[in-house]
Amino acid sequence: MGTGGRPGYHRATVVGGGVIGISWTALFLAHGLEVTVCDPLPDVAERVRAGLREIAPTLAQLGLSVDALTGSTDALRFDPEVASAVAGVDVVQENGPERPEVKQPLGSAIEASAPANALLASSSSGIPASVMSQAMRRPGRLVVGHPFNPPHLVPLVEVVPSPGTDPGVVEAAVAFYRAMGKQPQVLSREVPGFVANRLQAALFREAVHLVAQGVVTEQELDAVVTHSIGMRWAVAGPFQTFHLGGGPRGLADFIVHLGPATEALWAILGQAHLDADTTRLLTTQAEHFGGTVAELATRRDQAQIRLMQALGELRTAEQQAP
């Protein structure tokens, strides 16, 4: 079993067969795991298989084996019942609707039937482990493993423990996502939106402000980003970027020399709102990206793969084999 060096993970259950669940399923299959998709919808098998065929070329380009994604395989199963779907598995990745009244009973149902040492992780972006685990007998078993969409392509997984999550569960989650070729990052604690979505929201607010003010169009703003900060932040994050922009003494000198100008900008950043006028402007401009969403997404993902290959983000299939 090619489970990336950690022998414990052979069988995974993906709860919820939507877009995120399909993406995890593809990634897990491509890493040699047996995967059970648990979703009560009657057409789930068709939808998942169609999704896997769509993802297969991307994972093949990333050097992974996609036989289980494109052909018939014993490694992929479907089970509408949580109790039987999680019985005997090593890891459960939950992707249910983002509502506490769904997540909480789901957490309890998973706990009730999964093996005592199985890793229980939720993809939730909005409901933290402390909320989802409230009805669990051992809330410390649950951890959030929040991917950045789509999980099969973007490396980041935010591993977010609740105050009660066992440290061993956090370690197990990190080891599991590493084995799946991901770049897990543990947060010290739960904050709404976690880290990536908060940072994204902060920049996007100013982006909406500048477009709403007519300083640039969406496409022009996107070009500004891809040709400057985007390109920079793909190779070094915002702190290192300023550290290297400060001279030999690094961030200390940056704060001395450019701190005041930075704080002056903070004071005048826009307070955008997605009101009716702004929404109309944004959606109208979005018609001019030069292709359908599907075409643009394919082009973007191809560029993403070239970038990842160039930066050596990818371990090859050989390296990932046990």
Place this chain on the structure above:
Amino acid sequence: MGTGGRPGYHRATVVGGGVIGISWTALFLAHGLEVTVCDPLPDVAERVRAGLREIAPTLAQLGLSVDALTGSTDALRFDPEVASAVAGVDVVQENGPERPEVKQPLGSAIEASAPANALLASSSSGIPASVMSQAMRRPGRLVVGHPFNPPHLVPLVEVVPSPGTDPGVVEAAVAFYRAMGKQPQVLSREVPGFVANRLQAALFREAVHLVAQGVVTEQELDAVVTHSIGMRWAVAGPFQTFHLGGGPRGLADFIVHLGPATEALWAILGQAHLDADTTRLLTTQAEHFGGTVAELATRRDQAQIRLMQALGELRTAEQQAP
């Protein structure tokens, strides 16, 4: 003369021989221009030549000819006097100190001696063309051409006209920077910080907040960014990213489904300040990037070059020749 297809640009004067001026000088020389560096400091020639030697390997990797950067050459001259330095040139790129009382007389002095059809551009990040041009006879001649540091490597140049800048000057600036292999982006009007620095500041404020709150360290936050939004925004900007995250109807559906969650995050983003405690924390953590500033910068720029090559950002030397 390899000036990239626009025959008008053969001779440039770079006013100010600091870090930005040296970087422009390197780029212009590597594109076959004759460059006069205008700076009154007595050791400017030594400092510029040392800087050019340092930049040469990077530009060579980008496929440009760096003979004029590493050997003795007639293409590089020094002149401490503005009047003689700008006489007869095709373009002036100004990089003086960011103070109106320096920039304004400099603008007038450049105008007084440069040819009537020369392109007059300022690298200023803080002083807009409307302020710098106040004492000029024809303020409409001046435009800001604000690079993202370092100009020889990062593609973006923000072209920012004052309300009075001639449209023809904006067009000329765009053509010139394109000929230098850059990606110029015209802003419709002056706003403090222009676009890239405002967006950068918006994200950085939240980054400082999350580190100050102890949710992640600087290094952990940087890893979150490089493995998610940085990588995404290097290939598609924030608007296209959300457009492609919204389903077949794109940004319109994104705003319907994720707009409320986005606005909820906007409401709780941190209001960081670079006070003494925060500054101490940031500078202490910055000691742990795993190398000197010089080492890290070299490593970062190497990764940057690989990324640019992968994304095809670079026109080859062949394509750039006339």
